[in-house]
Amino acid sequence: MTLSRRAVLAGTGALVLAFSLLPARAQTETGKGEGPRRRGLPGSLDDTPRLDAWIRVAPDGAVTVLTGKAELGQGLKTALLQIAAEELKLPLARLSLVTADTGRTADEGYTAASHSVQDSGTAIRHAAAQVRALLIGEAARRLDVPAERLRVRDGAVLGPGGARIGYGDLVSDALLTAEAQPTSPLTPAAEFAVIGRPVPRIDIPAKVTGGTAYLQDLRPPGLLHARVVRPPSYGAVLTQVDAAAVERLPGVIAVVRDGTFLGVVAEGEWTAIQAMRRLAASARWRETAILPDAADLPDALRALPSRDSTILERGAPGAAGTIVEGTFTRPYLAHGSIGPSCAIAEWTDGGATVWTHSQGVFPLRRALAGLLHLPEDKVRCIHAEGAGCYGQNGADDVAADAALLARAVPGRPVRVQWMREQEHAWEPFGPGMVASVRAAVTPDGRVADWTHEVWSQSHMMRPGPPGALLAAREIAEPFPPAPPVALAQPEGGGDRNAIPLYAFPTAKIVHHFLPDMPLRGSSMRSLGGYLNVLAIESTVDDLARAAGWDPVAFRLRHLTDARASAVVEAAAQRFGWGRGAPRAGRGFAFARYKNLEAYCAVAVEITVDRETGQVGIERVVAAVDTGEVVNPDGVANQIEGGLLQATSWTLFERVAFDRTRVASVDWSAYPILRFSAVPRSVEVHIVAQPDQPFLGVAEAAQGPAGAALANAIRDATGRRLRDLPLTAGKIKAALGA
Amino acid sequence: MTSMILNGERRAVRAAAETPLLYVLREEFGLNAAKFGCGLGQCGACTVVIDGEAVFSCITPVMLAENRQVTTLEGLGTAEAPGPLQRAFIDAQAAQCGYCIPGMMMRAHALLARDPDASDAAIRAELEPHLCRCGTHMRILRAIRLAADAMRPRSTAEAGR
Numbered sequence: 001m002t003l004s005r006r007a008v009l010a011g012t013g014a015l016v017l018a019f020s021l022l023p024a025r026a027q028t029e030t031g032k033g034e035g036p037r038r039r040g041l042p043g044s045l046d047d048t049p050r051l052d053a054w055i056r057v058a059p060d061g062a063v064t065v066l067t068g069k070a071e072l073g074q075g076l077k078t079a080l081l082q083i084a085a086e087e088l089k090l091p092l093a094r095l096s097l098v099t100a101d102t103g104r105t106a107d108e109g110y111t112a113a114s115h116s117v118q119d120s121g122t123a124i125r126h127a128a129a130q131v132r133a134l135l136i137g138e139a140a141r142r143l144d145v146p147a148e149r150l151r152v153r154d155g156a157v158l159g160p161g162g163a164r165i166g167y168g169d170l171v172s173d174a175l176l177t178a179e180a181q182p183t184s185p186l187t188p189a190a191e192f193a194v195i196g197r198p199v200p201r202i203d204i205p206a207k208v209t210g211g212t213a214y215l216q217d218l219r220p221p222g223l224l225h226a227r228v229v230r231p232p233s234y235g236a237v238l239t240q241v242d243a244a245a246v247e248r249l250p251g252v253i254a255v256v257r258d259g260t261f262l263g264v265v266a267e268g269e270w271t272a273i274q275a276m277r278r279l280a281a282s283a284r285w286r287e288t289a290i291l292p293d294a295a296d297l298p299d300a301l302r303a304l305p306s307r308d309s310t311i312l313e314r315g316a317p318g319a320a321g322t323i324v325e326g327t328f329t330r331p332y333l334a335h336g337s338i339g340p341s342c343a344i345a346e347w348t349d350g351g352a353t354v355w356t357h358s359q360g361v362f363p364l365r366r367a368l369a370g371l372l373h374l375p376e377d378k379v380r381c382i383h384a385e386g387a388g389c390y391g392q393n394g395a396d397d398v399a400a401d402a403a404l405l406a407r408a409v410p411g412r413p414v415r416v417q418w419m420r421e422q423e424h425a426w427e428p429f430g431p432g433m434v435a436s437v438r439a440a441v442t443p444d445g446r447v448a449d450w451t452h453e454v455w456s457q458s459h460m461m462r463p464g465p466p467g468a469l470l471a472a473r474e475i476a477e478p479f480p481p482a483p484p485v486a487l488a489q490p491e492g493g494g495d496r497n498a499i500p501l502y503a504f505p506t507a508k509i510v511h512h513f514l515p516d517m518p519l520r521g522s523s524m525r526s527l528g529g530y531l532n533v534l535a536i537e538s539t540v541d542d543l544a545r546a547a548g549w550d551p552v553a554f555r556l557r558h559l560t561d562a563r564a565s566a567v568v569e570a571a572a573q574r575f576g577w578g579r580g581a582p583r584a585g586r587g588f589a590f591a592r593y594k595n596l597e598a599y600c601a602v603a604v605e606i607t608v609d610r611e612t613g614q615v616g617i618e619r620v621v622a623a624v625d626t627g628e629v630v631n632p633d634g635v636a637n638q639i640e641g642g643l644l645q646a647t648s649w650t651l652f653e654r655v656a657f658d659r660t661r662v663a664s665v666d667w668s669a670y671p672i673l674r675f676s677a678v679p680r681s682v683e684v685h686i687v688a689q690p691d692q693p694f695l696g697v698a699e700a701a702q703g704p705a706g707a708a709l710a711n712a713i714r715d716a717t718g719r720r721l722r723d724l725p726l727t728a729g730k731i732k733a734a735l736g737a
Numbered sequence: 738m739t740s741m742i743l744n745g746e747r748r749a750v751r752a753a754a755e756t757p758l759l760y761v762l763r764e765e766f767g768l769n770a771a772k773f774g775c776g777l778g779q780c781g782a783c784t785v786v787i788d789g790e791a792v793f794s795c796i797t798p799v800m801l802a803e804n805r806q807v808t809t810l811e812g813l814g815t816a817e818a819p820g821p822l823q824r825a826f827i828d829a830q831a832a833q834c835g836y837c838i839p840g841m842m843m844r845a846h847a848l849l850a851r852d853p854d855a856s857d858a859a860i861r862a863e864l865e866p867h868l869c870r871c872g873t874h875m876r877i878l879r880a881i882r883l884a885a886d887a888m889r890p891r892s893t894a895e896a897g898r
């Protein structure tokens with residue numbers, strides 16, 4: 001095996017991974033579902049078929065729903081309880097819910113890729129329906145009447161002559177240990193009483209009253225606070241530090257140093273922070289300039305060694321027509337959680353319990369067990385909600401920090417929260433990317449030719465492997481870097497949504513997977529989908545313009561999927577596209593997320609201040625088809641969030657770095673959307689599809705929102721901008737050019 | 738030793754005078770609402786109200802709260818008996834992760850106490866120091882508007898239409 005020069009230079013603390021020769025791990029974004037389904041059971045039941053892994057009924061009738069997925073602020077808890085309440089015919093308030101916990105719930109991999117309702121919701125729905133059938137069956141046996149004559153209501157089975165047996169009385173130890181069957185007596189959509197209703201989210205009251213709502217708010221007895229001192233740059237090596245002086249500070253319990261990993265444990269949080277600052281001030285580091293030239297990032301990316309695959313080839317390229325071509329780039333983007341990552345760990349009986357807001361408690365357990373040299377059953381990871389993460393932020397890394405620090409003070413829980421500058425410098429960014437599109441349109445307005453190439457590093461560097469954790473690379477005996485994962489089509493990683501949904505007669509799509517990682521990166525909402533959709537939808541817009549077609553009509557004539565067309569038409573109609581005098585500053589875009597999940601179309605209207613280049617967003621209208629909808633207000637909330645977040649990415653965001661260090665380490669150096677740039681109005685319309693399967697929705701708006709905005713800027717300025725972010729400065733410069 | 742009037746009750750403070758108020762609220766008094774977001778006065782997650790004025794508790798030494806009225810989100814009601822602003826945020830379902838929300842609410846609280854007829858433009862301008870990464874902005878604005886309408890006597894509410 002040859003390591004590249006960069007990895008060697010970076011030394012033992014290397015984060016910059018360059019294992020070009022390592023085969024990529026075959027993996028999906030949820031860490032589940034690769035290969036054929038094992039048992040032919042719906043959703044996550046296929047992995048975890050026992051009914052009582054999902055639904056438990058206590059003798060007193062209390063019902064607990066269990067999920068291996070986690071609440072990330074997306075309203076998942078409420079949606080899953082709605083599903084269970086519907087099928088168990090119980091009021092939602094009577095259910096309790098246990099979320100991702102390696103000690104209690106099914107292993108459902110990562111809560112990611114907008115898969116949770118499909119995976120866990122489907123499992124819970126079927127399990128709940130089957131539990132209901134088992135309880136009815138048991139009641140039929142006891143009452144000696146055919147099951148058809150029994151009904152369920154309010155947690156009891158009702159029979160002829162006023163017979164009534166509560167769920168708790170019917171349940172026995174053995175009843176729910178049964179394995180799920182492939183088919184379930186599901187409640188038809190027409191009879192839904194809870195699914196499809198805008199049920200208020202169960203987590204919001206605590207969040208708006210100062211309740212214990214987050215991991216950050218947990219205070220187990222004996223809690224200690226800790227902070228880590230992170231190196232100033234990737235691969236920096238700690239050469240010297242005055243630990244003794246800090247250990248003498250009042251309130252400091254321990255300074256922990258293991259190689260380059262450095263942290264301090266204290267009685268109080270403010271004490272820990274002050275001690276961390278003292279430690280950092282005395283630390284000396286050996287740094288290496290290993291970062292590319294930020295001004296030249298797109299070229300630097302394209303110059304990296306790549307593994308190329310043609311993910312679609314249709315028809316013979318080279319048809320004649322008006323050519324539109326361009327290269328789109330996006331910088332590295334920060335997840336930018338408003339609450340820096342946090343974890344609590346406790347070391348007891350030679351094992352560790354870790355409270356974490358990781359998106360994958362089971363893979364994290366695997367990684368921590370490796371890091372701590374413990375068998376997996378000696379590590380328990382329990383999910384507790386953090387601030388919104390939008391992919392892999394520092395959650396897993398801080399869990400490793402907490403576990404290492406807790407090991408130094410057995411018997412007392414240790415809480416670590418990262419500082420803002422640590423989150424901004426060390427989180428695994430959404431990767432910088434390049435996408436080139438070349439297309440031709442015939443005089444009668446048909447796309448005749450289409451080529452799309454995309455360059456990207458891995459979007460999937462989550463644990464499992466201990467080496468995916470920062471601390472595991474910093475300790476004196478570091479773990480090898482985790483090999484880069486190329487997520488496969490049809491979901492894809494950097495090439496997510498690179499295949500257009502439009503029926504173009506010829507198309508060639510090439511994915512240049514970059515095994516090297518100039519900056520640390522991993523999953524961030526929609527992965528490559530955001531840039532690929534922006535590239536496709538910008539080009540489609542320019543093709544329509546070149547052919548003299550209205551962009552909405554042009555899209556519709558290239559769509560063959562009726563649900564896609566319905567969403568495009570709904571957005572256009574609600575927006576009033578084409579009605580009234582045409583105004584400069586309108587943009588439209590559409591995509592089906594991953595070409596598999598929710599359909600989303602977005603129309604926007606903007607103004608551009610010609611003096612400053614500043615964009616004012618007047619109106620955003622989105623239409624979405626997400627199959628069966630569990631909670632329409634929840635869907636609207638997520639789409640609104642996606643629209644605004646993608647607006648922020650598109651207009652403002654860029655990780656800045658010099659040749660050694662990440663420079664954008666706070667909110668002034670990494671500006672995001674503030675209220676002054678928030679649209680005047682945002683509307684979300686749901687195109688209902690009852691009785692259709694659930695489709696993932698959380699990330700569906702990212703691509704279309706960014707692309708619609710880019711198209712509106714093109715419309716308002718007459719200039720096509722392709723290098724993200726589309727800042728006021730760039731718009732002003734384009735207008736002046 | 739510092740003492741302050743926290744959510745209506747006089748409380749003595751043990752922490753050193755220069756300790757940022759945020760850590761005193763969270764650690765000494767076990768309050769959850771004020772959040773650590775940046776520690777730099779850039780995000781608003783830690784916002785509380787001192788004598789009617791919204792401040793970043795992460796960069797406010799506790800000594801500056803000496804003998805003053807400090808109000809946190811806990812002072813506006815409970816999950817069981819939410820105050821009007823909290824009610825409005827629940828009704829508008831104005832949270833995704835919600836981490837930014839307490840800070841937003843405290844600044845809105847100070848604004849509405851000062852100017853019950855605050856216009857939409859004034860509300861937006863007032864919230865400029867606050868970041869929300871989930872993109873909940875539209876709902877936050879809607880919730881504050883709902884609260885403002887609910888808190889005003891009916892006659893002014895109608896006059897403001």
Ligand code: FES
Pocket residue numbers: 772773774775776777778779780781782783784793794795796
């Ligand atoms: S935490 Fe105080 S402003 Fe960000």
Ligand code: FES
Pocket residue numbers: 073338388832833834835836837838868869870871872873
């Ligand atoms: S709701 Fe998550 S940061 Fe605002």
